Amino acid sequence: MHDGDVDVFLALVERHRTYMYNLALRLTGREQDAKDVVQESLLDAFLHLDRFEGRADFRTWLNRIVVNCALDHLRGLRRRPDAYQPTPLSDVADTAASSSPDPERLAASADWRRLVAAAMEGMSPLERITFALRHFEGRSIAEIAETVGIGNNAAKQHIFRAVRKLRLALAAHGVSS
Amino acid sequence: MSHLTDDELVLHYYDEDGPDIVRVERHLETCVDCARAYEGLSRTLTAVTPPAVVEAPDDTIALRQLLLERVHDRESPLAIALAWLVPLLYPWSAPAIFAAAQSAHGWVLVAPLLWACAGPAIAVVALQRGRNRFDRLTTRLRVLGALLATVTPPLFLVVRAGQLLDWWYGAIAVAALLALVPWPVSAGSTPRLKRLHRLSSLLLGVYILAHIVNQSLAFVSVESYAAMRGVMRLASQQSVSYVAIVAMVAMQIATGAAMGVKKVTTGALARNVQVVSGWYLAVFLFAHVWSPYLAPASAAPVAQALTPPHLLTSARSVASLPFYLLGVSAFLLHIGLYARLAALTWLPDAAVRRLSYAGAIAGALVVASVGLSLCGIHILR
Numbered sequence: 001m002h003d004g005d006v007d008v009f010l011a012l013v014e015r016h017r018t019y020m021y022n023l024a025l026r027l028t029g030r031e032q033d034a035k036d037v038v039q040e041s042l043l044d045a046f047l048h049l050d051r052f053e054g055r056a057d058f059r060t061w062l063n064r065i066v067v068n069c070a071l072d073h074l075r076g077l078r079r080r081p082d083a084y085q086p087t088p089l090s091d092v093a094d095t096a097a098s099s100s101p102d103p104e105r106l107a108a109s110a111d112w113r114r115l116v117a118a119a120m121e122g123m124s125p126l127e128r129i130t131f132a133l134r135h136f137e138g139r140s141i142a143e144i145a146e147t148v149g150i151g152n153n154a155a156k157q158h159i160f161r162a163v164r165k166l167r168l169a170l171a172a173h174g175v176s177s
Numbered sequence: 178m179s180h181l182t183d184d185e186l187v188l189h190y191y192d193e194d195g196p197d198i199v200r201v202e203r204h205l206e207t208c209v210d211c212a213r214a215y216e217g218l219s220r221t222l223t224a225v226t227p228p229a230v231v232e233a234p235d236d237t238i239a240l241r242q243l244l245l246e247r248v249h250d251r252e253s254p255l256a257i258a259l260a261w262l263v264p265l266l267y268p269w270s271a272p273a274i275f276a277a278a279q280s281a282h283g284w285v286l287v288a289p290l291l292w293a294c295a296g297p298a299i300a301v302v303a304l305q306r307g308r309n310r311f312d313r314l315t316t317r318l319r320v321l322g323a324l325l326a327t328v329t330p331p332l333f334l335v336v337r338a339g340q341l342l343d344w345w346y347g348a349i350a351v352a353a354l355l356a357l358v359p360w361p362v363s364a365g366s367t368p369r370l371k372r373l374h375r376l377s378s379l380l381l382g383v384y385i386l387a388h389i390v391n392q393s394l395a396f397v398s399v400e401s402y403a404a405m406r407g408v409m410r411l412a413s414q415q416s417v418s419y420v421a422i423v424a425m426v427a428m429q430i431a432t433g434a435a436m437g438v439k440k441v442t443t444g445a446l447a448r449n450v451q452v453v454s455g456w457y458l459a460v461f462l463f464a465h466v467w468s469p470y471l472a473p474a475s476a477a478p479v480a481q482a483l484t485p486p487h488l489l490t491s492a493r494s495v496a497s498l499p500f501y502l503l504g505v506s507a508f509l510l511h512i513g514l515y516a517r518l519a520a521l522t523w524l525p526d527a528a529v530r531r532l533s534y535a536g537a538i539a540g541a542l543v544v545a546s547v548g549l550s551l552c553g554i555h556i557l558r
Contacts, residue, residue, distance in 0.1 A: 010237060018230075135227075175446050
């Protein structure tokens with residue numbers, strides 16, 4: 001691999017970077033983490049470009065790398081307590097719950113988003129990734145299972161647990177289903 | 178009638194209930210409790226929306242730098258293979274190349290010289306490409322391969338004459354085994370090793386420099402060479418000075434080996450050239466000191482005569498020419514690079530650069546004049 005390959009690669013991924021960043025943002029929930037994940041993903045893609053077989057399209061291949069990098073990144077954060085400081089739910093829940101208890105009306109508010117983000121930080125990395133892929137990205141469970149490298153039933157169970165935790169966290173802070 | 182579970186409701190919300198979709202839909206139409214639970218779930222999940230799409234931050238420059246670092250930080254299988262091929266093939270290919278050089282007079286100097294330079298040159302290339310991860314087998318393999326590629330030409334002087342091919346391949350196998358075991362984190366106190374290395378290099382450096390200057394002088398005047406050679410021989414043949422020289426060589430090799438292997442750094446050309454020239458010098462000096470015992474025939478022209486050696490007189494001595502020239506180059510490079518580093522702490526960069534160019538030109542002239550004198554070309558006979 002030569003220096004010139006770096007520029008060719010950067011030109012190749014340029015139009016996918018916004019997509020990758022937004023995917024990473026949905027999976028991790030934090031801008032800095034999303035930035036790190038995109039960087040790690042691009043490094044990974046660059047070093048393993050020879051493994052891109054061309055059977056899937058390039059974005060699908062990048063998508064798989066971003067998902068797995070995000071999973072590794074979230075797991076890494078969990079192992080480093082100094083780097084992982086979830087937002088306490090109580091910090092954001094009071095304002096969200098008191099200002100507007102109806103989730104549909106809250107959907108557009110910043111407080112509600114912060115509340116959901118804080119609730120999602122209570123999920124395990126796999127729960128968070130599978131839920132985000134299913135809920136935000138609209139991926140099928142079979143697709144998620146294949147991307148993450150787990151079985152269909154395992155993927156389902158992670159999503160069930162993620163939804164349960166989300167609802168419990170929101171209910172505990174006055175947002176009723 | 179049993180109610181739908183939360184998990185079934187979640188699957189229904191995401192249209193993932195497969196063949197059960199009709200049953201679940203019918204149940205929701207007839208069961209008020211489940212319909213209410215589903216409505217609550219739907220309201221919550223519908224309100225959980227993804228963050229708005231934003232532009233990715235523009236960190237292309239940082240990313241490019243990171244990718245470039247990775248490019249240079251990867252172990253190159255080609256570099257590892259090339260470095261190991263040199264010591265493996267050298268004993269077989271070198272005689273063929275020297276024989277070809279003998280038959281084609283135009284190439285008599287160039288071909289063996291190029292081939293003798295191949296090992297150290299490949300070693301520098303191998304050290305430039307890769308990772309500085311000595312906890313990894315691949316890094317250890319590459320560095321050991323580079324070490325073997327460097328020492329192959331001077332060791333070949335001994336192997337060729339002494340018919341020690343079994344030992345040669347045995348040493349390569351031992352080196353390969355050394356790559357398999359983890360290396361110590363630190364080989365010792367580096368400042369103390371450096372002091373010992375510098376101290377031992379003082380006496381040895383003076384002796385070698387005098388030797389090189391004299392050899393260079395032979396190009397100008399055979400008489401001057403003979404006079405100075407007589408004095409040097411008198412000095413070096415004293416048992417005290419001979420023991421001191423051998424001890425200094427041993428100390429140089431020992432301290433250099435302890436410092437040198439882990440000193441290699443990917444991308445640091447000057448440092449890697451200094452390490453490679455040090456490796457070459459170590460084995461060259463070793464072979465030079467011990468050649469009278471290991472290969473009396475090849476050492477005779479240089480070690481014994483008061484007249485300048487004429488290496489073009491036989492096939493055996495022609496083969497020695499590039500190794501001697503490489504030895505001279507390695508010595509000048511080794512001390513030159515050290516002097517350059519030392520000068521950087523005292524002089525401005527521009528002055529050091531000018532001095533480096535001047536030193537490089539002077540060094541090239543010395544190597545050329547030594548080469549010409551070894552080929553029997555003298556201005557004054």
